[in-house]
Amino acid sequence: MIASNEDIKGLSYWDFSPKIKLIVTQNIFAAKCFRMALMIGVVAMLGHAATIQPTHTILSLDYSNTDTTVGKTSQVNSLPFGASDFQTVGGGDVFYIFLVVNPGTMTFTATPAVGSGFDVALYLSNGNAIDNTGLGTGVFIGSDVGIEGDPDTFTIANLDPGTYYIGVDSFYSSGAIDSPNRHQGEYTLTVSGTAVLGDPFAPVPEPASWLTIGAGFVAIGLNRWRRG
Ligand SMILES: [Ca+2]
Ligand SMILES: [Ca+2]
Numbered sequence: 001m002i003a004s005n006e007d008i009k010g011l012s013y014w015d016f017s018p019k020i021k022l023i024v025t026q027n028i029f030a031a032k033c034f035r036m037a038l039m040i041g042v043v044a045m046l047g048h049a050a051t052i053q054p055t056h057t058i059l060s061l062d063y064s065n066t067d068t069t070v071g072k073t074s075q076v077n078s079l080p081f082g083a084s085d086f087q088t089v090g091g092g093d094v095f096y097i098f099l100v101v102n103p104g105t106m107t108f109t110a111t112p113a114v115g116s117g118f119d120v121a122l123y124l125s126n127g128n129a130i131d132n133t134g135l136g137t138g139v140f141i142g143s144d145v146g147i148e149g150d151p152d153t154f155t156i157a158n159l160d161p162g163t164y165y166i167g168v169d170s171f172y173s174s175g176a177i178d179s180p181n182r183h184q185g186e187y188t189l190t191v192s193g194t195a196v197l198g199d200p201f202a203p204v205p206e207p208a209s210w211l212t213i214g215a216g217f218v219a220i221g222l223n224r225w226r227r228g
Contacts (some may be wrong), residue, residue: 052075052076052095052097052125052127052165052167053075053095054095054096054097054165055067055094055095055096056094056095056096056097057096057097057098057199057200057201058096058097058098058166058191058197059098059197059198059199060197061106061191061192061193061194061195061197062190062191062192063189063190063191063192064188064189064190064191065096065188065189066113066186066187066188066189067094067168067186067187067189068094068184068185068186068187069091069092069093069094069118069168069169069170069184069185069187070092070184070185070186071092072092072093072094072184073092073093074089074090074091074092074093074169074173075093075095076089076093076167076169077089077090077173078090079123079142080140083123083140083141083142084121084123084141084142084143084144085142085143085144085145086121086144086171088171089121089123089144089167089169089170089171090170090171090172090173090183091121091169091170091171091172091173091183091184092169092170092183092184093167093168093169093170094167094168094169095165095166095167095168096165096166096167096168096189096191097127097163097164097165097200098163098164098165098166098191098197098200099161099162099163099164099197099198099199099200100159100160100161100162100163100164100195100196100197100198101161101196101197101198102161102195102196103158103159103160103161103195104158104193104194104195104196105155105156105157105158105193105194105195106155106156106159106191106192106193106195107153107154107155107190107191107192107193108122108124108153108154108155108156108166108189108190108191109122109151109152109153109189109190109191110122110151110152110153110168110187110188110189111151111187111188111190112148112149112150112151112185112186112187113185113186113187113188114149115149116149116181116185116186116187117148117149117179117180117181117182117185118148118149118170118181118182118183118184118185118186118187119144119146119147119148119149119150119170119171119172119179119182119183120144120146120151120152120168120169120170120185120187121142121143121144121152121167121168121169121170121171122142122143122144122152122153122154122166122167122168122169122189123141123142123143123166123167123169124140124141124142124154124156124164124165124166124167125140125164125165125166125167126140126162126163126164126165127163127164127165141154141156142154144171148179148182155193159195163200166189166191168187168189170182170183170184171183
């Protein structure tokens with residue numbers, strides 16, 4: 001009988017009886033199943049996560065927030081072709097996250113502080129494929145018509161229920177002699193419309209995720225039942 005760890009020192013897998021081997025094998029199998037199910041479940045839950053780190057959460061409309069991109073890093077440097085007026089968004093950026101519960105109109109406007117000389121760029125993303133390499137396809141509408149000091153705005157008629165990000169950014173990654181703050185500055189973002197928003201940080205995991213995680217527990221239960 002094995003009484004302590006000392007008793008099995010120096011023994012290999014092949015020194016044990018077939019029954020012990022079976023139990024060991026079943027436990028390893030169950031542990032592997034559980035670990036794999038957990039990993040798949042976590043990946044499934046994070047599958048829609050973005051690389052974007054939002055600073056603010058928009059919980060309801062109408063919404064207004066004043067912030068600055070001064071001192072912020074550029075999480076996104078480039079947009080997909082055709083999504084906005086320019087692909088380049090090299091400036092520091094600030095992101096807002098929101099959850100659409102009931103579709104409706106939404107109008108986004110970023111207005112640089114008076115006298116700031118900041119040239120804002122504004123774009124909407126579903127967050128799914130966007131990344132800081134500029135290869136993302138998650139951005140599908142944006143505006144960068146206005147120049148230094150001008151607001152940028154756009155309206156979207158309907159957004160399917162889901163989580164979205166609105167980014168305040170800039171075409172420029174640095175200033176120039178005649179416009180030293182074209183790439184950064186204080187701004188006010190306003191969002192208005194008829195869409196109904198919810199809390200994006202109170203999600204219910206998709207049933208498929210729980211089913212996958214549950215598969216791990218089923219595998220363990222099955223092995224215990226077999227042994228019993
Ligand atoms: Ca940027
Ligand atoms: Ca602009």
